[in-house]
Amino acid sequence: MNDVIIELDSVTKCYGSLKAVDNLSLRIHKGEIFGLLGPNGAGKTTTILMMLGLTEPTAGHVRVCGYNATTQPIAVKKKVGYMPDSVGFYDGMSALENLVYIGRLNGVPENEVESRAREVMEQVGLGNDMYKKTAAYSRGMKQRLGLADVLIKQPDVIILDEPTLGIDPTGIRDFLQLIKQLSLQQGLTVLLSSHHLHHVQQVCDRVGIFVNGKMLAEGNIDTLSGNLFNREGYTTTITLEEVVADATVLDAELKHLDAVKQVLITDKQLSFTCSRDITPALVRRMVEKGYGITGVHKKEYGLDDIYQKYFENNLTGDTTDEKSRSFFQKSFFKRHKKQ
Numbered sequence: 036m037n038d039v040i041i042e043l044d045s046v047t048k049c050y051g052s053l054k055a056v057d058n059l060s061l062r063i064h065k066g067e068i069f070g071l072l073g074p075n076g077a078g079k080t081t082t083i084l085m086m087l088g089l090t091e092p093t094a095g096h097v098r099v100c101g102y103n104a105t106t107q108p109i110a111v112k113k114k115v116g117y118m119p120d121s122v123g124f125y126d127g128m129s130a131l132e133n134l135v136y137i138g139r140l141n142g143v144p145e146n147e148v149e150s151r152a153r154e155v156m157e158q159v160g161l162g163n164d165m166y167k168k169t170a171a172y173s174r175g176m177k178q179r180l181g182l183a184d185v186l187i188k189q190p191d192v193i194i195l196d197e198p199t200l201g202i203d204p205t206g207i208r209d210f211l212q213l214i215k216q217l218s219l220q221q222g223l224t225v226l227l228s229s230h231h232l233h234h235v236q237q238v239c240d241r242v243g244i245f246v247n248g249k250m251l252a253e254g255n256i257d258t259l260s261g262n263l264f265n266r267e268g269y270t271t272t273i274t275l276e277e278v279v280a281d282a283t284v285l286d287a288e289l290k291h292l293d294a295v296k297q298v299l300i301t302d303k304q305l306s307f308t309c310s311r312d313i314t315p316a317l318v319r320r321m322v323e324k325g326y327g328i329t330g331v332h333k334k335e336y337g338l339d340d341i342y343q344k345y346f347e348n349n350l351t352g353d354t355t356d357e358k359s360r361s362f363f364q365k366s367f368f369k370r371h372k373k374q
């Protein structure tokens with residue numbers, strides 16, 4: 036495919052003896068929404084800075100929209116809109132005035148800067164609030180205005196660093212919907228870094244799990260969760276109306292069913308681990324045996340599970356050590372709990 040917009044080839048960045056980014060290769064395609072996930076200090080910001088040509092790789096190459104980010108940073112900046120995790124505005128000016136000012140700084144021609152600013156304000160859902168001073172803007176509104184700042188230069192790519200930090204759940208959902216919509220309508224390529232797993236899961240086509248400067252896993256959620264099913268098995272839990280009378284006999288019988296790897300019987304619950312999804316056959320069998328069924332639950336793997344499993348080191352030969360894994364888990368859960 037020749038629609039690669041962001042391309043990192045064996046990129047390493049060292050700060051003294053510290054390898055902040057370690058031999059990273061990545062391709063992001065036109066119109067894709069890619070989520071860069073990782074704990075504090077993983078190397079996300081360093082990677083973004085190299086994409087923007089704001090810091091040079093120690094080794095390897097970064098190309099954005101066909102330009103070498105190190106040798107052609109100005110060309111890259113014309114194509115890329117970057118929104119940092121905290122965007123500042125002039126509080127005493129209205130949102131529209133702020134945006135017009137940013138438009139001018141970005142070289143939008145004088146005869147179209149105001150009309151373009153108004154149009155972008157409508158696009159990000161601030162049409163009714165464009166005359167308000169930004170001092171009166173909520174955090175969610177400021178994020179939308181930050182997005183407007185990025186869009187006014189009509190970029191091909193937008194890079195958003197923790198765009199949902201500090202916004203309430205409805206605001207987050209709306210903001211991510213907006214990004215998805217913009218990506219679909221305008222063919223925008225989006226790279227966003229985040230700790231919000233559930234939100235990333237809703238909006239990103241692909242994610243990369245990044246720790247200690249290395250990409251541990253990369254793919255869409257279905258592929259990554261498929262890997263977990265293959266490894267962990269398919270788990271189905273059936274809840275019965277009554278307690279199983281003879282658990283030992285039932286256990287021996289069910290274990291011999293095709294694809295069943297393990298059966299766990301506790302009171303009214305049967306938990307099956309299988310090499311493929313045989314939920315309907317399991318339910319049929321229990322009904323045939325005369326049991327009433329009050330519940331059936333199939334384990335689904337979400338991004339949380341994918342995250343956990345990759346950090347348990349089960350799916351890669353990665354060398355991430357115990358200390359950094361527990362650091363990651365602590366920092367991830369700490370931030371996650373705050374939401």
Ligand SMILES: Nc1ncnc2c1ncn2[C@@H]1O[C@H](COP(=O)(O)OP(=O)(O)OP(=O)(O)O)[C@@H](O)[C@H]1O
Binds near residue numbers: 053073075076079
């Ligand atoms: N200018 C610098 N000089 C020295 N070390 C640096 C510099 N910038 C970053 N680092 C180190 O490089 C590593 C990666 O940092 P980076 O900011 O890229 O991580 P991050 O994933 O963006 O973290 P966060 O989520 O906290 O923003 C960290 O150990 C950091 O201390």
